[in-house]
Amino acid sequence: MAEPARVSSMADVATLAGVSVSTVSRALRGSELVSPETTARVQAAAQELAFAVSRAASSLATGRLNRIAVLVSGSLGAWFNGTLLDVIYGCLHRRGYELMIFRTFSAEDRDEFFATLPARRNADALIVASLELTGAQRQRLHDLGMPLVYVNQTVRGSASVAIDDVAGGEVAARHLINLGHRRLAFVRNHPRGGHNHSSDGRLTGFHRAVRAARLPTSEQVVLSGSGNADGERIVGQLLAQSELPTGLVVESDELAFSLLAALGRVGLRVPADLSVIGFDDHAMAATFGLSTIAQPLDLLGHEAAALALALVDGERPRRRNVTAPTELRLRETTGRPPEPAQPN
């Protein structure tokens, strides 16, 4: 940049408007203390210079960053992350807050985050989204001394917003059972080592429904891939069964899509031969007619943002731990099982 092209600051605006810097500061923030004429003059000057406040300087002076950090795991392009961030962005923007993103892919990323704590002193609050954390890590976040909100994860002593994965998994399975299915499978995904609370919860719900219906446990199976595109592998496991399950409860829609495509390739018809229900209500679920358990990302995002902002404002929100409802969204991939249910 040959010519630094000095960008105007409040001092320039002040000079142009013929007032002091303080007045500019007040006027631009709409203080009642400034006369309408002065305010107008200041605004005109600011406009003319295309002046924009330096948030860095302002933050330094006030101690408020006007920025909320969100820690996510996995690609920003992943459906869950992208959608959640979008909702949160909207809420924050409306309130004059910025969104700051921290992404972690690997355990190393996580370690780096916890070693450097970049959110500290650089955001007014931290939202932790769907991230599996160790106890020590949670403690460290707690010790940060900044407002903290967890999404899809309930942590003692911290604010949180989450869906009930167990209930969702239970409804998914129960709905198939009520349609007459007797042999079910739960399909899950075991990515890059480590637990996944959501997945675990959904499976727990699945088992609960199976038990409640007194279905023979031996006929209910759990299939697992190692990625959301692992449909082929799962179909392989499926076809290896002595008797094919007629209903599949899939941990997530993304995995269900892959499965659906793989089923189509081997000629299994859905739902004629096999019913499939996903989980999430991914944007593409409606397009492809996938029955699913909808997760209210809108609500999760809104509540998370609202909680964060409330905590920043020093409020004690009435409900620090919000549970958002899931909902069965029936479409075209689930139906009655192929043969009449045989009474065992």
Added chain:
Amino acid sequence: MAEPARVSSMADVATLAGVSVSTVSRALRGSELVSPETTARVQAAAQELAFAVSRAASSLATGRLNRIAVLVSGSLGAWFNGTLLDVIYGCLHRRGYELMIFRTFSAEDRDEFFATLPARRNADALIVASLELTGAQRQRLHDLGMPLVYVNQTVRGSASVAIDDVAGGEVAARHLINLGHRRLAFVRNHPRGGHNHSSDGRLTGFHRAVRAARLPTSEQVVLSGSGNADGERIVGQLLAQSELPTGLVVESDELAFSLLAALGRVGLRVPADLSVIGFDDHAMAATFGLSTIAQPLDLLGHEAAALALALVDGERPRRRNVTAPTELRLRETTGRPPEPAQPN
């Protein structure tokens, strides 16, 4: 927050380490001027206090924000935005830069952005991603006096990274023509009023291929929906034709998915009755076997970030206008036309 829980600053670290603030500042940034022992002592103190630098203060002092802003249009969860942001985030993070997002949905959002210019003085550079701008708006961005990089949009006098939409559209159509198709349709999307350069370019390429092959122009049609989920409507337009096209070039994969689902519903088989090729190589394209023209988002993101960083560092990058290649990705939705091509 009952107890403000004063978070430690450099002064605290300095006290604990028994040195001056300047030394802490230098040590923490790895200055060669500080003795190894002192550095170690400072680091230990910082560690103990869980100290993190206030970027606001640091920015104010240096005049560098260490932050790049990205202006996008539409949801952060949209495939293009999410994926691009993810790539850019990675590049920036590696270089110690933050990502700051500005999202615009509507014309009003855009107006707000241009009225308040929030990126000004709050980021070191601005990346404008796939956004249709008026001349006045581009001028205003230019006048911002900050490094500017456009993605998928070429602007005179500014750095840019873009794919060749025309070439992509041409290849898509040509490939169908070479497979024997004679009646083609281009399927596009006319969202919330206004042009779309990408779409226009792809259509231009389509026409070019048609002309080069000397296909009867009257038999090539353009179908259009008003949203990426408008497959049904397009199938309606399709079935209203006196003679069905056998090959469909669809402006984007997302629209193609919706179309594919709608075609399935009316019983049209792909590619037996109809070939479909999309554009983008959306994450789901591989899953569903959609043939498509791949857009190298990775490359676009990397180059955009690299250009922005280079400009921030005052470098004159050799290539200010990068064109990224598209690539035909053949999968299962395109094949030979149903009947033998009839020589006109």
Added chain:
DNA sequence: CTGTTAGCGCCTTCAA
């Protein structure tokens, strides 16, 4: 209603 005066926490001279 407006101006003056001090910092906010860090980085960068300049001295030592």
Added chain:
DNA sequence: TTGAAGGCGCTAACAG
């Protein structure tokens, strides 16, 4: 190799 001093641009008292 380290410390002291000043200032980045803004806001928040405190005067007037």
